[in-house]
Amino acid sequence: MDLLTTGDGSPTLVSPRYREGYHPREGARTQAERLFATLSGVSRLPDPRVIEVGFGLGINFLASLQTVRARGGTLFYLGLEPEPVPVAVLDRVLSGCRLAAGEAERLLLAWERGLDFVLTGEGYLLEVRFVSLDRAELPPGWADAVYYDPFSPKANPAAWSLANLAKAVQALRPGGVLVSYTVAGWVRRNLTRLGLVPDRVPAYGGKRHWLRARLVSGSGPERPPGEHKPA
Numbered sequence: 001m002d003l004l005t006t007g008d009g010s011p012t013l014v015s016p017r018y019r020e021g022y023h024p025r026e027g028a029r030t031q032a033e034r035l036f037a038t039l040s041g042v043s044r045l046p047d048p049r050v051i052e053v054g055f056g057l058g059i060n061f062l063a064s065l066q067t068v069r070a071r072g073g074t075l076f077y078l079g080l081e082p083e084p085v086p087v088a089v090l091d092r093v094l095s096g097c098r099l100a101a102g103e104a105e106r107l108l109l110a111w112e113r114g115l116d117f118v119l120t121g122e123g124y125l126l127e128v129r130f131v132s133l134d135r136a137e138l139p140p141g142w143a144d145a146v147y148y149d150p151f152s153p154k155a156n157p158a159a160w161s162l163a164n165l166a167k168a169v170q171a172l173r174p175g176g177v178l179v180s181y182t183v184a185g186w187v188r189r190n191l192t193r194l195g196l197v198p199d200r201v202p203a204y205g206g207k208r209h210w211l212r213a214r215l216v217s218g219s220g221p222e223r224p225p226g227e228h229k230p231a
C-alpha cells in the first residue's frame with residue numbers, strides 16, 4: 001500500500017479494493033479537524049461520545065482527541081473497522097500525522113494484536129471493534145455524533161444501505177448528529193426518513209459541501225421506510 005502526502009502534509013492511503021483515498025488529497029488531518037471533530041460539534045462538547053463507521057487509519061480519532069483534550073474533556077469513542085490495515089502501514093501513517101503522538105504509539109501496540117480492544121488514557125476511552133457496521137451491535141441512543149466514513153456511496157454502496165444508516169441512527173441520542181463528506185441526494189432522503197434533518201454545510205478543499213444531519217428530538221427510525229437508491 002502506497003502512502004500519499006496530502007495538501008496539509010499529512011499522509012493517507014489509496015484503497016486498492018475501493019479505488020478511493022482514505023482521505024481527500026487536499027488534507028487528511030484538515031478534514032478530520034474541520035469536518036469530523038468540528039462540524040459534528042464534538043470539539044465543543046465537554047465529554048463527547050462518538051461512533052465511527054470506518055476507523056481506517058485513526059486520523060479522525062486522533063484529531064478529535066486532540067481537540068477534546070485541549071479543553072480538559074474526555075472523549076468516549078467506538079470505532080468499527082472490518083478491514084484493518086497492517087500495523088506497519090498504520091505506523092507510517094501515524095508517524096507522519098503529528099497528532100497526539102503518545103497515543104499513536106499505544107494505538108499501534110493494541111492494533112498489532114489483531115483483536116478488538118479497549119484503550120484508556122488521558123482524556124479518552126477508545127474501543128475498536130474489527131467488524132463492519134452491518135454485523136456490529138451498537139449501544140442505542142448513546143452517541144452525540146456518528147462519523148460516517150466507510151468510503152463514498154459510489155465506491156462502497158453496500159455500506160450506505162438504509163439498514164446500515166438506520167443502525168447508525170439508532171445509536172444516536174436525540175439531538176445527536178451524523179456527519180459525512182457525501183451530500184448525495186438519496187443519502188439525504190434516507191436520513192430524512194430516519195428522522196434526521198440533513199444540512200449541506202460549506203466544505204473545504206475540493207468539495208463544495210459536507211453533510212451534517214441532526215436527529216430531531218424524540219424522533220428516530222421505528223419502521224424502515226422504502227429505500228431511496230442512486231439512479
Ligand SMILES: C[S@@+](CC[C@H](N)C(=O)[O-])C[C@H]1O[C@@H](n2cnc3c(N)ncnc32)[C@H](O)[C@@H]1O
Binds near residue numbers: 023032056057
Ligand atoms: C475513508 S476510510 C476511513 C478513514 C478513517 N475514518 C480515518 O480517520 O483514518 C474508510 C474505512 O471504512 C472501512 N469500511 C468499509 N466498509 C465498512 C462498513 N460496512 N462498516 C464499517 N467500516 C467500513 C474501510 O475498511 C476503511 O478502513
